[in-house]
Amino acid sequence: MGRGRKRSSRKRHDSSPVPRLWSWPFSQEPRCCGPDATASTSDSLRSCTSKVTPSPYVQSASCTIYLIDTPGFDDSDKSDTEVLNKLAAWFVGLRVGKILLHGIIYLHRIIDPRMQGSTKKNLVLFKKLCGQNALKNVVLVTTMWNGISNDLYRSREKELTTTSEFWGYMMEQGSSCFRADSPGSERQIVQHLASHNNPVAIDLQTQLVDERRRLDETSAGQELQTEVAKDKRRWERAVRETRTGMREAKKQSDYESLRVLEEELRRCRSEIKRSEERRCMLGISMKGLLDLYHKQVAYMEAQQASHHEPPVGVELPSLEYQAQPTGQPIEVEQPSTTPGPSNELVLYGTNDMSEIPAQDHR
Incomplete structure (x- = not known):
């Protein structure tokens, strides 16, 4: 991996637009974007977001917001662990680059008849990732009203809140809490978050950067670690049961x-691995x-170059640091707690994240 560029420290003129970033790490929802922005949606059962995609949303002559579309914890191709790993990398980069968050949006489809187990699990993980202090910057949005505000949907909304x-x-x-139920809803939500003047660091950032924890030592990491341990125990139990069945099949010359049980045993062992x-x-x-x-x-920049896409117009922090011997702390400048307008991030939280080739970072 090549060394990153130092971020420019050019002074911003008062007349230039204020750049802000918005991202969404948590849904299967269509994205709300400005008139010049594009966002991918799909009728397929598979996740359609394949890479981090910053898109400009012109809030006013003095404020341009950047929506950063990302895959998330409902990704059909990646485990929650892979998703958290890549989200954590993104948040660490922003935190070290002194970019704070102005808001987080969590999207939920009002057409869903109930809060299923996976949705509840993702919501718990979302809370752990944000932390209590950042919850005041969270906007909970119900989507897919399709212009209908019937008693059933209103009842579901009340139960949620x-x-x-x-x-x-x-x-x-x-x-x-907002409804995305009309063409103007998205702008109303964006304006609400843009009015926030209290940027925060989410718990995941504080624990990883300020407290120098490993990912498995963070609140979100420990939540996932518990789920991983449960899965492993379940598959180990399945191995024992399958072996018992194999012994019985051998006795009966079945x-x-x-043959079927041997295939199942291979599958169980693969899941344990x-x-x-x-x-x-x-x-x-x-x-x-x-x-x-x-x-x-680097992947995002390479994709833009290969498709001859213009720059998104916002300079993401590309950090310089020296690798230290194993066991030695990394010297990085501590994040500022009083950022100026030029280093603000508004985080959109739904369920999607970036498609980057899998890496082994043990």
Whole structure:
């Protein structure tokens, strides 16, 4: 990996637009973008977001917002561990680059009849990633109203906002709730977040950068580590049960059943190996995450160059640092707690993240 460029420290003239970044690390939802921005959607069952895609949203003559579209925890091709790994790399890069977050949006389809297990799990992980202090910067958005505001949808919305294990607790901590139910809804949501003057660092950033924890030592990492351990125990139990079945099949000379059980045993062992790989992936350090951040930025720039796409108009932090001997801390400048207008980020939270070739950062 090539060394990154130092970020320019050019002074911004008062007459130039204020650049802000918005990203969404958490949905399967169509993106709300400005008139000149594009966003990919799909009718397929597979995730359609394949890379980090900054898109400009012109808020006013003095403020340009950048939407950063990313894959997330409902990704059909990647495990939650892979997604968190890449999200963490992105957040570490922004934190070290002194870019703070102005807001997080979490999207939920109002047409979903109930909060399923995977949705609840993703919501818990979202809370762990943000932390209590950032919940006041969270906007909870219900989508796919299709111009309908019937009693059933309103009842679901009320249940979401009043039930503690759903959105109730976040609402109590200062989160806002909006409906994306009309052509002007997106601009209203953007204007609401753009009015925030209280940028925050989410817990994941603070724990990784300020406290120098490994990913598996963060609140979000520990939540996923618990899930990985459960999966591994489940597959280990399946191995024991399959072996018992194989012994019975051998006794009865049931070779067809034995063949099926042998295939099942291979599958169980493969899943155990995958669980162990996921556990190792969570052990990544801040240095490993910075390396991955550089790869993500380089990948995005290469994709833009290969498609002859113009620059997005915002300079993402490309960090210079010296690799230290194993076990030695990495010397990086501590993030500023009082950023100016030129280094603000508004984070959009839904369920999607960047498609970067998988890397092993153990």
